[in-house]
Amino acid sequence: MFDSIIDPTVGAxxxxxxxxxxxxxxxxxxxxxxxxxVNTKRNAADFLExxxxxxxxxxxxxxxxxxxxxxxVHPAPPEMLEEFRGETDVVVVGVGDCGSCSxxxxxxxxQLEAAGIPAAVICSDxxxxxxxxxxxLQGTPGYEYVTTAHPVxxxxxxGVRERAVAALPEIVGMLTRPAAAVAS
Amino acid sequence: xxxxxxPVRTAREAIRYCYEQGWTDGLPVVPxxxxxxxxxxxxxxxxxxxxxxxxxxxxxxxxxxxxxxNAIMAGCEPEYFPVVLAAWDALxxxxxxxxxxxxxxxxxxxxxxxxxxxxxxxGINCAGGVFGPGFRANATIARAIGLIVRNGYGIxxxxxxxxxxxxxxxxQLLVGENEELSPWEPLSVVGGLELGVDAVSAMLIRxxxxxxxxxxxxxxxVLQDLADSLARIGAYLGIRHSSGGLVLGPEHAxxxxxxxxxxxxxxxWLFEHATHSHEELAAAGKVGPGGPAEGDAAFxxxxxxxxxxxxxxxxxxxxxxMVFRPFGWASWSGRSVPVRWSADARxxxxxxxxx
Numbered sequence: 001m002f003d004s005i006i007d008p009t010v011g012a013x014x015x016x017x018x019x020x021x022x023x024x025x026x027x028x029x030x031x032x033x034x035x036x037x038v039n040t041k042r043n044a045a046d047f048l049e050x051x052x053x054x055x056x057x058x059x060x061x062x063x064x065x066x067x068x069x070x071x072x073v074h075p076a077p078p079e080m081l082e083e084f085r086g087e088t089d090v091v092v093v094g095v096g097d098c099g100s101c102s103x104x105x106x107x108x109x110x111q112l113e114a115a116g117i118p119a120a121v122i123c124s125d126x127x128x129x130x131x132x133x134x135x136x137l138q139g140t141p142g143y144e145y146v147t148t149a150h151p152v153x154x155x156x157x158x159g160v161r162e163r164a165v166a167a168l169p170e171i172v173g174m175l176t177r178p179a180a181a182v183a184s
Numbered sequence: 185x186x187x188x189x190x191p192v193r194t195a196r197e198a199i200r201y202c203y204e205q206g207w208t209d210g211l212p213v214v215p216x217x218x219x220x221x222x223x224x225x226x227x228x229x230x231x232x233x234x235x236x237x238x239x240x241x242x243x244x245x246x247x248x249x250x251x252x253x254n255a256i257m258a259g260c261e262p263e264y265f266p267v268v269l270a271a272w273d274a275l276x277x278x279x280x281x282x283x284x285x286x287x288x289x290x291x292x293x294x295x296x297x298x299x300x301x302x303x304x305x306x307g308i309n310c311a312g313g314v315f316g317p318g319f320r321a322n323a324t325i326a327r328a329i330g331l332i333v334r335n336g337y338g339i340x341x342x343x344x345x346x347x348x349x350x351x352x353x354x355x356q357l358l359v360g361e362n363e364e365l366s367p368w369e370p371l372s373v374v375g376g377l378e379l380g381v382d383a384v385s386a387m388l389i390r391x392x393x394x395x396x397x398x399x400x401x402x403x404x405x406v407l408q409d410l411a412d413s414l415a416r417i418g419a420y421l422g423i424r425h426s427s428g429g430l431v432l433g434p435e436h437a438x439x440x441x442x443x444x445x446x447x448x449x450x451x452x453w454l455f456e457h458a459t460h461s462h463e464e465l466a467a468a469g470k471v472g473p474g475g476p477a478e479g480d481a482a483f484x485x486x487x488x489x490x491x492x493x494x495x496x497x498x499x500x501x502x503x504x505x506m507v508f509r510p511f512g513w514a515s516w517s518g519r520s521v522p523v524r525w526s527a528d529a530r531x532x533x534x535x536x537x538x539x
Contacts, residue, residue, distance in 0.1 A: 001197070001201075002197075002198055002201045002215070004217050004218065005198060005201065005202065005215040005216060005217065006216040006217065006218065006221060006253045007205070007207075007253075008207055008216065008250065008253045008254045008257055008331065008335035008336070009207070009335045009336070009338065010250065011235075011244065011245050011246045011247050011250040011336055012233070012235050012245035012246070012247050013245075014243035014244060014245065015243055017243060071283070072283070072284060073241065073282075073283055073284030073287070074240070074241055075241055098284075098288070098289055098346070099284065099287040099288045099289045099344075099345065099346030099347070100284030100287035100288060100346075101284070102346075103241070103287065103344065104241060104284075107241055127346060129342065129343060129346075130287065130343065130344050130346050133343055133344050134241075134242075134344075137242055137243055138243075
């Protein structure tokens, strides 16, 4: 009956985004080169540093590259992605703890996967909805990421360390278990 | 009578249909038809397929045509549409808009400022009750922006938009500057345009707070009162300064101008006096990188004098002004955008400044 009403959601066509095939996972992390992709959110760098320290001491990785995104909203630029592709074996991304950066962190995870690099994305649990919405938009519904409790920004360094340690098993699982399971 | 026989019932069903599609901001919309769309597109020379905004990370691109559909739905008249386009362009020209604003926990609201003779032609209120509601052009042009964000970008509350509380007045703030009662040049002239050019300037803001000061003739007393609100610690984000701006009521503007203050003098005075000590910020847990050194007694809460936008709007019936707070660490870019109608559509009839 209302076919003559124009749909306001139709704009210029977007890019066709098929499901991102996730990168193959290593059997174990020992001896691998770790990259850290930091957004500018407060405590994000500290969180990833703590994750890296634990992965180094407990799993034998070497942190070889840390990059901070120029924009908290947008996915990492191509040249940064290229650096990760050239220098790292696995990457940890985070911390998605705001309206746009949680979604953006998921987009980063997916573009790393598309570049053949296994990634573990960390978001806070308050922003699951926008992180999942981004996975859907990127054509990869069900993409999994590690969650830590919100808030992150107000934690002391000690609090950040506890969170990082608590998240570690899940991060390791995400970087090493078969790709199919990561995007269940 | 069936819906088909009763046009009022049909209209209601059409509005309900739009609700069911998830196309509204909570208020009823005007369903857009081909005929309406043609009338709106005729008001501009721009290509209907021109992409006027994109959120690449969301894979969404907004066209002129789509903006027109949403302007119809917001309740605009066709001749408002070039103002909607200028407002949209002005917003997109603000660095703050491109920093995740539409998805932010801050939930910022566009503050759109109209200058030029279109205020009278289109009935854009710049006098009493300027923050609304009650004036169709003000209400619907501002609302159109919100519908474009919602329907064009697909950014909806509690989904991709993650506003913690949001901001009162979001998608409702188009104010005309009261050029006739302002002692200074129009904001659009500060924004780089010729006097008399129809223009929109845009900012994203997080709040408006009144300053009621009716009992002094001292310009400095009024400035001190304004500085106190500008310096409010709750708005200080740490790391760097947040900014602040003023919508001065005509009476306050004249108190200041009569005492010899230019707009730049006002900005400078406020920059120098909107301060807090290290101790005061520390008591609120707001010291850290970029903040005051220990013992600093007068740390400026504004980033610079130039980053305190000042405009004049409202009625000359009480000494009341509004302090507003730009989103994030940004302020106004200082660029106003001219409004351009197609040759056929440039409105000539004067409309009453009433609802």
